[in-house]
Amino acid sequence: MNWLIGAIAFWLGAWVLNLWLAKRPKMKLAAFVVPTLFGITLLILWEGVVRGFQINPVLLPAPSSIGIRFASSIPTLWVDFVQTFMKGALSGFVIGCSAAFLTAVAVDRSPFLQAGLLPVGNFVAALPIIGMAPVLVMWFGFDWQSKAAVVVVMVYFPMLVNTVQGLKASEPMQRDLMRTYAASYPQALMKLRLPAAMPFIFNGLKISTTLALIGAIVAEFFGSPIKGMGFRISTEVGRLALDMVWAEIAVAALAGSAFYGCVAMIERAVTFWHPSQR
Amino acid sequence: MSWFMRHALPILTVVIAIMVLWYAGAVGLNSKWAYDKAKRANVELSFSGLIADTLSQIKPKLPAPHQVVAEIWRTTALKNITSRRSLVFHGWITLSATVLGFFMGTGLGILLAVGIVHSRAMDMSVMPWVIASQTIPILAIAPMVIVVLNAVGVSGLLPKAVISMYLSFFPVVVGMVKGLRSPDHMQLDQMRTWNASKVQTLWLLRLPSSTPYLFTSLKIAMAAALVGAIVAELPINQNGGLGARMLVGSYYGQTIQIWSALIVAAVLAAVLVALIGVLQNITLKRMGMAR
Known part of the structure; x- marks a missing residue:
C-alpha cells in the first residue's frame, strides 16, 4: 500500500511543480524539464500501481524489472536491433524513399501523369499496405530482404505523394523569375523547385521513419530467422516472458524516436529558411 | 468533358497501367512453376499456353486480378454472410x-x-x-x-x-x-x-x-x-x-x-x-x- 501512496504523492508533487513551471515566463529549461518530469511521473505511477496492487508480472511487469532485464540481455537486444533496424528497416527506408523521389522527379514534367498519380497515390497511402507483409515474406524468403521489401512498399506512396506535391510548391512568381533568367529545366529544378519542395519531402521522410520500423517488425511475425525484434516479441509473448517483450519495445521506442529525431535534425539544417523552423 | 479529360482520364490511365503491370508481374512470377509443370509432363509450353497457365494457377505466387475478383465474388455474394468462409x-x-x-x-x-x-x-x-x-x-x-x-x-x-x-x-x-x-x-x-x-x-x-x-x-x-x-x-x-x-x-x-x-x-x-x-x-x- 505504501508504494501506491508514495506514487500518488509523487504524482501530486510533480503536478504542482509542473503547474508552477508552466506559469512562469518562457524558459528553455522549463520546456525540457516539464515533459521529462511528466514522463518520470508516469513511470513511477506504473511502478507504484504494479507493486501496490501486486499485479502478476505475467500481465504487467514493473518498469524496474524491465530495466533489469534490459540491462542483462543487451547482447540479444543488439543482435535483434541490427537484424530488424539496420538490415530490414534502414535499407528498405533508403530504397523506398529514393525510388519514390526518383519517380516523382520523373513524372514531374508530365502534368497528365501527375494528375493521375496524385489521387491514386493518396488512395494507396491510406490503404492497409501492411497486409502485403505475408505476400512479400512468401516472395523474398525469411531473411531481412523480405522485411526491407515490406518497408519499401510501405514508405513508397506517402513519400511519392509528398514529393510530387512539394515539386508544385514553388510560386508562379518565382518560376517566372527563373524563366526570365532563361534557366533550363534542370537548373530551375535544382535551384528553385527542389529546395522549395524540401519541407514536403522531409514531411514524407518523417512519416516514413515510423512506417519503416513498423513494417520491419510486423513482417517478422510472418516468418523470420531466429533473431529480430518482431521474432523476439512474438516468441517471448508465447513464453509469457513479458519483461523481455517490454525490453524489446523499449529498444523499438528508442530506435524509432532516435531515427525520427535524426531526420528532424537534418530537416532543420536543410530547411532553415522555412517559417516553421524560425 | 473537360472534367473527364482533366481528372478521370489521367487516373484511369494510371489505374490501367497498374493493371497491365500486375498482369505482366503475374506472368513473370508464375512462369517458373508453369515451366516446371510442363517439364515434368514432358510437353513443350507454347507462349499462349504459358499465359493461360500462369493466369489460372491454384496457388500462384502472384494471382491475376481476375482471379482475385472471382474469389471475392465467390466469397461475398455466393456465400451465406454468417458462414466462416464469407x-x-x-x-x-x-x-x-x-x-x-x-x-x-x-x-x-x-x-x-x-x-x-x-x-x-x-x-x-x-x-x-x-x-x-x-x-x-x-x-x-x-x-x-x-x-x-x-x-x-x-x-x-x-x-x-x-x-x-x-x-x-x-x-x-x-x-x-x-x-x-x-x-x-x-x-x-x-x-x-x-x-x-x-x-x-x-x-x-x-x-x-x-x-x-x-x-x-x-x-x-x-x-x-x-x-x-x-x-x-x-x-x-x-x-x-x-x-x-x-x-x-x-x-x-x-x-x-x-x-x-x-x-x-x-x-x-x-x-x-x-x-x-x-x-x-x-x-x-x-x-x-x-x-
Whole structure:
C-alpha cells in the first residue's frame, strides 16, 4: 500500500511543480524539464500501481524489472536491433524513399501523369499496405530482404505523394523569375523547385521513419530467422516472458524516436529558411 | 468533358497501367512453376499456353486480378454472410473493431486537445509525449496487448479496438489543437467583451471553428484505425477478421485468399474515408464554411 501512496504523492508533487513551471515566463529549461518530469511521473505511477496492487508480472511487469532485464540481455537486444533496424528497416527506408523521389522527379514534367498519380497515390497511402507483409515474406524468403521489401512498399506512396506535391510548391512568381533568367529545366529544378519542395519531402521522410520500423517488425511475425525484434516479441509473448517483450519495445521506442529525431535534425539544417523552423 | 479529360482520364490511365503491370508481374512470377509443370509432363509450353497457365494457377505466387475478383465474388455474394468462409463475415468483424476504436480514439483525442488548449502545463507536458508516442512502433506491441487483455478476461472486440484507438487518437489531437487555436484574437476578444465563460468560448467559438480541421483528421484517423484493427488480428489466430484471413492464407500458401482479403480491406478503407468526406461536405455546407 505504501508504494501506491508514495506514487500518488509523487504524482501530486510533480503536478504542482509542473503547474508552477508552466506559469512562469518562457524558459528553455522549463520546456525540457516539464515533459521529462511528466514522463518520470508516469513511470513511477506504473511502478507504484504494479507493486501496490501486486499485479502478476505475467500481465504487467514493473518498469524496474524491465530495466533489469534490459540491462542483462543487451547482447540479444543488439543482435535483434541490427537484424530488424539496420538490415530490414534502414535499407528498405533508403530504397523506398529514393525510388519514390526518383519517380516523382520523373513524372514531374508530365502534368497528365501527375494528375493521375496524385489521387491514386493518396488512395494507396491510406490503404492497409501492411497486409502485403505475408505476400512479400512468401516472395523474398525469411531473411531481412523480405522485411526491407515490406518497408519499401510501405514508405513508397506517402513519400511519392509528398514529393510530387512539394515539386508544385514553388510560386508562379518565382518560376517566372527563373524563366526570365532563361534557366533550363534542370537548373530551375535544382535551384528553385527542389529546395522549395524540401519541407514536403522531409514531411514524407518523417512519416516514413515510423512506417519503416513498423513494417520491419510486423513482417517478422510472418516468418523470420531466429533473431529480430518482431521474432523476439512474438516468441517471448508465447513464453509469457513479458519483461523481455517490454525490453524489446523499449529498444523499438528508442530506435524509432532516435531515427525520427535524426531526420528532424537534418530537416532543420536543410530547411532553415522555412517559417516553421524560425 | 473537360472534367473527364482533366481528372478521370489521367487516373484511369494510371489505374490501367497498374493493371497491365500486375498482369505482366503475374506472368513473370508464375512462369517458373508453369515451366516446371510442363517439364515434368514432358510437353513443350507454347507462349499462349504459358499465359493461360500462369493466369489460372491454384496457388500462384502472384494471382491475376481476375482471379482475385472471382474469389471475392465467390466469397461475398455466393456465400451465406454468417458462414466462416464469407468475406462479409470477416469484414464485419474487422469493421466493428475499427469503428469502435475510431470512436474511442476520436473521443480521447478531442478531450486531450481541449485540455492542451486550456492548460499550459498540459500543453508543455503532454504534447511532446503525444508526438513521441507515434514514433514508437505501437503495432509491435499489438500481440502483447491482445495476449495481456485476453489473460485479464477482456477478449473479442475490445483489445483490437484499443490498438485502433492508439493509432487514431494522434491525428485527432494534432488536428484539433490546431483547430481549437484557429479563432483569431479579434474573435477571442469579442467573446471576452461579451463576458463569455471559458466553457461558452469553447462551445460557441472554438469548437465550431475547429470543424474543418476535425474532419481532415478524422479521415486520417479512420484509415489508421483500420490498419490497427487488421494488424491486431495478425499476431495470433483469432475468431475471424480480415487480418486473421491473411494469416491463415499465409500459413497455407493460399495467395488468392490473401489478396482478396487485402482488396476487401482496401475497399473498406476507401468507403469509410469517403463516408467521412460526404459527412464533411454536408456539415461544412450547413455551417456555411464550405470552400
